[in-house]
Amino acid sequence: MRIALFCCIILVVSALGVVSAEAETRYVSDQIAVTLRRGPGTEYKILKSLPTGAALEFLEEEEKYLKVRTKDGAEGYVLKQYISAQLPKVYVIARLQKQLDQSKARMATMAKEAEGWNNEKSELQRQLAEVQEALKLEKGQHGRLVKQHQTLREGAKNVTDLLNERDQLKAENEKYAADLAQLRQDNDAILRKAIVKWFLAGAGVLFVGWLMGKRSRTRKRAF
Known part of the structure; x- marks a missing residue:
């Protein structure tokens, strides 16, 4: 035993x-x-x-x-x-939404900075044109003007780099938005399955209760 x-x-x-x-x-x-x-x-x-x-x-x-x-x-x-074993999709969606909001905020900041840089670029280009003209007129100040010319060119290059970074950020933002939309669809599908599952479970409980009640009434009539 x-x-x-x-x-x-x-x-x-x-x-x-x-x-x-x-x-x-x-x-x-x-x-x-x-x-x-x-x-x-x-x-x-x-x-x-x-x-x-x-x-x-x-x-x-x-x-x-x-x-x-x-x-x-x-x-x-x-x-x-x-x-x-995986983090629920609702939390992944919330995290992506937060990243998307942060990306949008950064894009807005970058847009303002880019606008300022564009204005500065226009001013730099104007100054560059003046320096180029001055180079022709004042050969004696050639060394100083060449240095100023180089500085202005570097400033214009920084503006171009900033605009390229803004375009890249815009592409990442669109990707986040697409991922978020897909996850929302997946989450809606999971929710619908859960509703159907609980509805069927409730119907099963009611059906079993009805059978038990019917059986009980049959026994009482038999006695």
């Missing part, structure tokens, strides 16, 4: 999975609050609710549940189907 019990314990431990050697972070990935329970089943006490994106330290894996530890040190079990 003891040998049989020992064998059963070994089989159960093997089925429950192996404890991870290193701590692994996973995230609540659904659009609902997931319950953290004391044990791997709905009959166990609920310790707390975990919002979407909550970071959890992965401890053990069972058939339908994962044993995890929250940031505040609470340990318990959550349904495996609502946990992902």
Whole structure:
């Protein structure tokens, strides 16, 4: 009897999975609050609710549940189907949106700077033309005018570099916008699947309740 019990314990431990050697972070990935329970089943006490994106330290894996530890040190079990090793798309979207907003703000700043540089470039070009004319008229001051001419050319080159950087930033901004649109579509698809899943689950519960009620009435009539 003891040998049989020992064998059963070994089989159960093997089925429950192996404890991870290193701590692994996973995230609540659904659009609902997931319950953290004391044990791997709905009959166990609920310790707390975990919002979407909550970071959890992965401890053990069972058939339908994962044993995890929250940031505040609470340990318990959550349904495996609502946990992902990747950061939820809503948070990726928020991060991209923040990057996009920062990029737009930087573009606005760059546009103002570029406008100022354009004005300065026009002024530099005007001064350059004056210097070139002065070079023809004042050969005796050739050395000083050549140095000024070089300085003005370097200033004009800085303006060109700034305009090129602005164009590159605009291209990156368009790419961020396209990625954000795609992620929003993916997030909408996930949300629709979650709604259908919970609707079907609710319909199943109502159907089972109806069958149990019908069976109960049939037994009462039989007595």
